[in-house]
Amino acid sequence: MAESKMTAAKLKPTILACLVMLVAAGCSSADLGNIDETLSERDDMPGPGIFADENGENTLKWSTKVEPSDEKPAQAAIEAEAATGIEPEQSSATAPQAAPVTTMDDKAEFEAFKKWNRLRSEGANSAEYQEFLLWLEYQQFKN
Amino acid sequence: MRIKTKKLVPFLAIATTAAVLLPASASAVEFEMSGQVNRLIMNVDNGEEDGTVHTDNSVSGSRVRIKGQGDLGDDLTAGVYWEYQLQSNPSSKITEDSLDSDGIGGDVGGGDDFSLRQSNVWFKGNFGKVAIGQGSGAADGSTEIDKSGTTVIQYVDASRDLLGSMEYGTSGVTVGDARSAFDGLGRNDNIRYDAAIEDFALAASLGNGDKVEVSARYKSDSFEIMLGLWDDKDSGDDVQGEAISASWLAANGFNLTGAYSGDDSDEDPTNVYVKAGYKMDKDSFAIDWSETKDLGDGDANSVSVAWVRDMMQGIQVYASYRVDSLDDVAGEDDITALAGGARIKF
Numbered sequence: 002m003a004e005s006k007m008t009a010a011k012l013k014p015t016i017l018a019c020l021v022m023l024v025a026a027g028c029s030s031a032d033l034g035n036i037d038e039t040l041s042e043r044d045d046m047p048g049p050g051i052f053a054d055e056n057g058e059n060t061l062k063w064s065t066k067v068e069p070s071d072e073k074p075a076q077a078a079i080e081a082e083a084a085t086g087i088e089p090e091q092s093s094a095t096a097p098q099a100a101p102v103t104t105m106d107d108k109a110e111f112e113a114f115k116k117w118n119r120l121r122s123e124g125a126n127s128a129e130y131q132e133f134l135l136w137l138e139y140q141q142f143k144n
Numbered sequence: 145m146r147i148k149t150k151k152l153v154p155f156l157a158i159a160t161t162a163a164v165l166l167p168a169s170a171s172a173v174e175f176e177m178s179g180q181v182n183r184l185i186m187n188v189d190n191g192e193e194d195g196t197v198h199t200d201n202s203v204s205g206s207r208v209r210i211k212g213q214g215d216l217g218d219d220l221t222a223g224v225y226w227e228y229q230l231q232s233n234p235s236s237k238i239t240e241d242s243l244d245s246d247g248i249g250g251d252v253g254g255g256d257d258f259s260l261r262q263s264n265v266w267f268k269g270n271f272g273k274v275a276i277g278q279g280s281g282a283a284d285g286s287t288e289i290d291k292s293g294t295t296v297i298q299y300v301d302a303s304r305d306l307l308g309s310m311e312y313g314t315s316g317v318t319v320g321d322a323r324s325a326f327d328g329l330g331r332n333d334n335i336r337y338d339a340a341i342e343d344f345a346l347a348a349s350l351g352n353g354d355k356v357e358v359s360a361r362y363k364s365d366s367f368e369i370m371l372g373l374w375d376d377k378d379s380g381d382d383v384q385g386e387a388i389s390a391s392w393l394a395a396n397g398f399n400l401t402g403a404y405s406g407d408d409s410d411e412d413p414t415n416v417y418v419k420a421g422y423k424m425d426k427d428s429f430a431i432d433w434s435e436t437k438d439l440g441d442g443d444a445n446s447v448s449v450a451w452v453r454d455m456m457q458g459i460q461v462y463a464s465y466r467v468d469s470l471d472d473v474a475g476e477d478d479i480t481a482l483a484g485g486a487r488i489k490f
Contacts, residue, residue: 033272033339034219037363041288043204043295050178050489051458061177061490065214 172214179208182296184235184485186306188243191313191477195243200231200257201485202305204296207261220269225279227262231255236308236320261331272339282336282347283328283357283387286372287403291393292421293428296487297464298450300389300403300417300434301325306481312470313477315441319468322444323436326385326405326415328357328374353379367392383409389417397423399430411438428452442473458489 052061120130184201188194200206207230213223233247233255242248248255264277287300297306301324308320334351345361354377361370369390376383385407393399399421406414414437421430428451435445448466455461463484470476 031341032270033341034268034270036268036273036338036340036345041285041290041295042293043288043290043299045178046180046296046454046458046460046487046489048457050180052490053457063175065173065175 173212174214175210175212177208177210178490179206180204180487180489181206182485182487184297184306184483186235186238186481186483188238188307188310188479188481190240190310190479192311193240193243197233197235197238197242197247199233199235199238201297201487202231202234202236202308203299203302204487205229205231205234209262218269220267222265222267224265225262225275227260229257229259229261231257235306236304238307239309240311272337275336275338276334278331278333279336280331281329281334281351281355281357281374282349282359283372283374283385284330285327286359286370286387287325287327287389287405287415287417289368289370289389289391289403290401290419291368291391291423292399292401292419292430293423294421294430294450294452294462294464296452296460297462297483297485298419298430298432298448298466300415301327302448302466303434303444303446303468306466306483307468307479310468310479312444312468312473312475312479314475315470315473315477317441317470317473317476319444319479321440322442322470323446323468324413324415324439325403325417326387326407326413328359328372328385328387329355329376351379353377355379366394381409383407393423399423401432413437413439426454442470442476444468444470460487461485462487 050061117133120127120133182201182204183206184199185196186199187196207227209225209227211223211225213221216222232253233242234257237248237255237257239248241250242255246252246254260278262277262279264275264279266273266275268274288295290299292298303319303323304325308323309318311318312322329351332351332355334349334355334357336347336349338345338347340346343362343364345363346359347361348356348358350356355375356377357372357374359370359372362368367390370388372387374385385405387403387405389401389403389405391399391401399419401417401419401421403417404414406412415434417432417434419430419432421428423429429449431447431449433445433447435443437443446466446468448464450462450464452460452462461484463482465482466480468479468481
């Protein structure tokens with residue numbers, strides 16, 4: 002047991018040190034919620050299962066979400082449509098796909114650029130522009 | 145900003161669309177079902193009896209799980225985690241009698257085994273994550289850090305999972321009597337707190353009978369290490385234990401894994417584990433050795449070689465050969481097992 006007790010004596014200060022670091026980080030308003038919840042390879046094979054679709058998404062997934070297709074479009078969507086000439090996607094599942102905007106002609110693309118430039122210079126604190134910045138961050142994360 | 149301006153333009157319409165739709169999805173609750181079937185055919189010889197059995201691989205038994213989560217707003221998420229294991233003839237319960245009969249219990253279906261593994265609810269935010277219910281204690285898995293890619297058939301506690309009820313010859317001692325990985329207090333009913341910063345994580349749990357567990361972990365792509373401490377307090381005999389395990393995976397696929405653990409029960413038993421492997425694109429190979437001392441009558445050790453192939457998305461096939469030995473007990477004999485199986489995830 003001498004070995005065992007020696008190990009414990011070494012482990013306890015290490016864990017306490019980690020605890021102190023985390024508490025200190027918590028006091029400085031750091032985000033402590035970025036927890037890696039990946040199961041071990043023994044418990045769960047990495048990657049999607051055999052029923053995954055071509056995008057690697059698990060098809061055995063369902064949601065209680067109410068589809069917003071029958072809701073009145075928000076003012077921002079109307080404005081975006083007016084600016085780009087493109088009707089916004091009505092499903093959040095398909096929203097992140099870039100396909101609709103890649104087919105924009107030059108005029109529509111220029112209109113979109115003007116809107117983006119105006120938002121950047123005049124509405125940096127607007128929810129719309131903040132959402133846009135978050136989308137950029139997501140693209141960087143994804144790539 | 146690294147993204148070029150030209151790329152920004154298309155994102156505008158997408159971002160606007162997302163801004164409109166996200167509030168609608170904020171109240172959504174998503175559920176996902178997954179699981180696996182993991183079957184094994186194993187030829188076992190304990191020096192007295194030998195035979196081939198069809199089993200469910202208890203290293204990672206057949207199971208189904210449901211996970212659900214919903215956004216509560218203000219960076220707060222809530223969820224549920226439920227997992228049930230359903231095994232026919234679990235390998236950990238195979239005995240000498242199972243080698244020449246219809247299976248465990250002597251009847252088809254006699255060896256069916258069902259157990260709840262996870263049933264908990266959780267809340268996560270900038271403060272970390274809090275879970276209550278049945279789930280892993282904070283020190284569970286602290287001996288199991290392993291980047292070899294062969295863990296479906298070969299890991300620190302594989303002896304007990306594959307041959308736990310087999311007797312060494314006529315010694316009267318089973319593998320389960322003589323071997324343990326001392327891997328924390330396993331899954332139990334508890335309240336657990338997790339927090340993480342970058343690649344570091346800390347966890348603590350408090351369960352029935354005041355059992356307490358804490359752990360610290362570092363994880364990167366090439367290296368991972370975990371430390372765990374526990375005390376079963378009033379739920380047992382106030383046994384305290386500690387464990388450490390680490391694994392390193394080189395860029396060329398070579399990998400090394402090790403673990404050491406023990407507790408202060410009876411004779412202060414300990415377990416040591418070492419493993420070396422080579423991981424390629426789809427195939428992983430490894431050899432391991434481990435020894436448990438002072439747990440029961442005699443010290444016990446094992447050595448094994450294993451191969452695992454990721455055939456395609458969600459399908460693994462594997463094989464291994466292992467020898468489990470017991471020292472200093474009359475009537476003991478080695479147990480050998482040649483195993484092959486497949487795991488399919490859905």
